[in-house]
Structures are given as C-alpha cells and as structure tokens.
Amino acid sequence: MPKKNNGKKKTRKKLLESFHEVGKFCCGLARVRLDDKEFHILPNGKPAYPERYKSVADFEDGLAWVEDFDGSRFQINEEGIKQD
Numbered sequence: 001m002p003k004k005n006n007g008k009k010k011t012r013k014k015l016l017e018s019f020h021e022v023g024k025f026c027c028g029l030a031r032v033r034l035d036d037k038e039f040h041i042l043p044n045g046k047p048a049y050p051e052r053y054k055s056v057a058d059f060e061d062g063l064a065w066v067e068d069f070d071g072s073r074f075q076i077n078e079e080g081i082k083q084d
Helices: 012-018
Strands: 021-026 029-034 037-041 063-067 073-077
Touching (some): 012 021
Antiparallel strands (some): 021 029, 029 037
C-alpha cells in the first residue's frame, strides 16, 4: 500500500521540474524517468521504493511489470517488493 503523503501533493508541473518524464498516477503511484532510470513516486514526489529499473509499467491491481538492467522482467508490488 502506498505511504500517505500528509496532504503535500505536488502538481504535475512541479513533478516535471524534478523528472525527465512523469506518467499518470495509478493506484496512488506514478511512473517516472530520471537519468535513464525508471521507478514510481508517491503524490508528494518522493520515491515509493529505493530500486531503479531500466523500465517500469503503470500499476494495475496493485502490481507493476518492471525490467531490470540485466533484461529480466518481473512484477513488483506497491512497496517495490518482487512478486513470484
């Protein structure tokens, strides 16, 4: 479950100042790209988890597909934990 942001939601314009690309918010998280690395952020602009990936998809039903830099693909939950 995404962490609460204490009401400090950043606007899309502000998020675009911090990241090269910002996706839409799905399940409370948005896909972002920064320096050729992708991950998900909370509405306050903070990373949802520490890992960085080659690519990430939007969350759907609490899971998102990611591709690691070694080419492996797998799903993570909203806390960034790899799912079997």
